[in-house]
Amino acid sequence: MSQLPVIVGMGGVNAAGRTSGHQAFRRTVLSALDADTQASTLTGLAAMMRLVNTDGSSPWQDTSGQSLDAEQIVARYQQQVLDHTLIRRIEDPMFGADGIPANRPAQLSIEAPLVFHVRRRQLPEQLPETWQVRELDRRHVEVTVPPGQFDVSLPERRGAQVRTAGQLPSGFEPSSLYRSVHHPRGLSMAIFGASDCLGQSGLDWETLRDRLDPDEIAVYAGNSIGQLDDAGWGGLLKSYASGNRATSKQMPLGYGQMPADFLNAYVLGSVGATGAVQGACATFLYNLRVGIEEIKSGRRRVVMVGTADAPITPEIIEGFRTMGALADDDSLKALDALSLLTDADYQRACRPFARNCGFTIAEASQFVLLMDDGLALETGAQILGSVPGVFTNADGWKRSISAPGIGNYITLGKAVSLARDILGEESLRTRTFLHAHGTSTPKNRTTESHVFHQVATANGITSWPVVAVKAFVGHSQGSAAGDQLVSALGSFAHGWLPGIPTLDVVADDVHAERLQFFAEPLAFEADAAFINAKGFGGNNATGLVLSPSVTERLLVQRHGQAAIDAWKDRREPILEASRNYEAGADRGHFQALYRFGQGVLEGPELSVEADQIGIPGYAQPVSLAVENPFGSLGDAHRDSDHTNDEQ
Structure with missing residues (x-):
């Protein structure tokens, strides 16, 4: 029986806030939440932005030391939090008036x-x-x-021609949370994202690792274009022209697989499988696909999957702008019939499926911790959902490498087919929703909506809810589908779908007959979500994510009710540890895991045998047994040689 990959932890950060505790998700549906949840969301963001602080036992304090309660924090800082999260004017001074x-x-x-x-x-x-x-x-x-x-x-x-982006909340600097020495921003975000994921999971990593063969753990993480800020390849490539010296760190730290390397070396201490699959804007789903296939096959039992992208640099922005892909200031002003002397409406720059003029670039780091369902039940891990399938297909012949093509029809069609087999026709038609790629380009609004329309028609879906989270957080390149996935997990937990607040009117060329668009949050109890990604070059991917309730029903069917009851008992301390982590994070206390130089091994310390390798510091040895599906020629070859000698 194939193993079911379940999500037992999530972590990261984007323009809406922290992933753990669904903080970022809550920021996108803030108006729909009750007063207490709104207040906790705003105070948590204020702490993250260093507007207030606490040592954990004393009351909240502002930066001058004045004590505050939650109500005072909301009254004083609400507007500042709202103005300095999500998409907004770029806050880096070099994008200002000086140029x-x-x-x-x-x-x-x-x-x-x-x-x-x-x-x-x-x-x-x-x-x-x-x-x-x-x-x-x-x-x-x-x-x-x-x-x-x-x-x-x-x-x-x-002068900057693009002045809007989905930046991390103002005042939050991931590199300040650990001993970062000239790390590119994306790698600092990866350290935070993975640490947030482990903290939110409630699991003790060392205990989990000790019960497994080290080779049963894997990490698949990367990004779409490497680290191109000055601490990475960006500084390296312009060193001659700028007159600055290249450093010894810029070359190695710029590689696209470096988020996985950092997690193995400094966060997890993993010696298991590792890698990074680049798929442009679909990169997160490409890595997720590898992770779930490893678990389904039984080769791995625990996999961390994620991406970290930090593309808000002048050079990257200029590259996308010259392609005509970005929403620049002049185009936004023309769209809203504004004077050239008037600032564009930066917070409304991204308008999926409306009249629009280009995408809004963003930064984000998103990680999920996957387990096979059997191990999750054994350990008492919390289950946030499950991912039975991710599908990837190319576009075939193309007129332009950046133009959309036909591959997305196949990926979404396969995901819907799998959902229909698992959930049934009625659930598919009435209790699933789409997390659109939704970039806010004129081409995307037409082509992606046509994919949705055709698949909906083929499956008898008449009113398919569409979420486009880029309207809030922008397009974080390879991390975009990660933003979508953790938002879907938030919808499962809170029962709300984020609206598209920048969607005043659906554009005339959008195929909307069978799709449901909405500007305000929509109350919706979902069984599943489809995470859709359309990347440059023909990198299409669609993932099927099942809700926790549907996942539990599958687990009862696979393991029996007694096993589920026992799992729920084992889960209580895990949930308590997760709640304690989130409570600390809501007060601005983050646990960035970074273990530089600890437990370093180089080879002579190992115990190497024919069938296993023992590693100091790892409770279980690495088994060297591998499956051979091709048959053995060894004995037959020796027998044949012996027979020939006798003849």
Whole structure:
């Protein structure tokens, strides 16, 4: 019997807040929540943003030390929290009025000798033949350039043409939570996301690891375009042009698989399977697919899956802008018929399935911890849902590498077929919803809605609810489907689907006949969600996620009611540990796990045998037994040789 991959932990961060405790989800349905839940959401975000603090036992305090209660926090900081979460104007100063630092090549015509003084170390390594250099002192020289043509780069400030993004909540800096030394932002976010996932799970990682063969654990994590800020490949690639030295960390830390490497080396200490699958905007689902297939086959029992993307840099934004993919300021103003002297409505920049002009870039880190259902029952792990299938297909022949194609019809069709087999026709038609890729580009609103319409028609679905969470948090590239997945888990827990608040009117070219769009949160008890992703290059993926209640019904069918009752008893301390973690996080106490230099092994310490390898610090050895599905030639080959000798 195939193992059922269940979700036993989730963690991360995006523009809406922290993933654990469904904080980010609650921010997207804030208006639908009761007063107490609204207040706890706002105070938790205020603590995350360092507007208030507490040592855990004393009352809340503002930054001046004044004591506050929850009601006072909400009254004082609510608007600040609302204004500095979700999509908003980019808060990095280089995107402001002074502009982005740049250089412009120029050729000067010098009519008379040009004389200047400069530090010796700032001279080019190879001086032009016509330059005359005179020493002034040990550190300075005088340079004379004769009349003629002189090539220079003139420093300038270029006004940002895109000023909106889905940034992490203001004041939250993941690198400040552990000993980060020149780590790219995406890797700091990965450390936080994985730590948040483990904390939310309520499981003790060391205890869990000790009961398993180390090779029964796997990590599949990455991102869509690597680490391209200055601490990663971004700084490396522009080091010559910028005049800065490349560092020894920029090259290795820039790789796209580095989130998985960081988790293995500094968070989990895992020696099991590892990898990162890049699939553009579908990257999270591509890695999730590998993880669940490993569990379904029985090769792994625990898998951490995730992504961390930090693409809010001038260069990446400019790349997407020149493609015509991003919603730039001028296009947003034209869309709303605003004067060029008026600021665009930055918080409404992303408008899935409405009249729109491009996507809004964002940063996010999302991780889930998967187990096979048998181990989850044995350990008493909480079960947030299950993922029976993720499907990926390419587009075939394409006119443009970035244009959408036909693969998404196949992926969604397969996911719906699996859901129908598990849930039945009635549940499929009335108790499932779509988490759309919903990028807010004119092409996406037409093509993705047509995919939904065709699959709905084929399956007799007449009013399929559509969620497009990018309207709140923007497009976090490879982490986008992770944002969608954890939002779906929030819907299962709270019974609300986030609306599309920027959807004033559905665009005329959207195929909406069988789809249900809504601007405000919708009360909806769901059995399953479809997580849809359409990536550049033809990277299509759709995942089927089952609710906790449906998952429990499957577990009763697979293991019997007695096993489920016993699991619920074992689950109580896990739930208590999870609640304690979330309570601390709501007060701004985060446990970023980062174990640099601990338990390092290099080989001589191992106990190597023919059938297993013992590793100091790991309770169970690694089994070297592998399945051989091809048959053995060893004995037959020896017997054949012996027979030939006798003849």
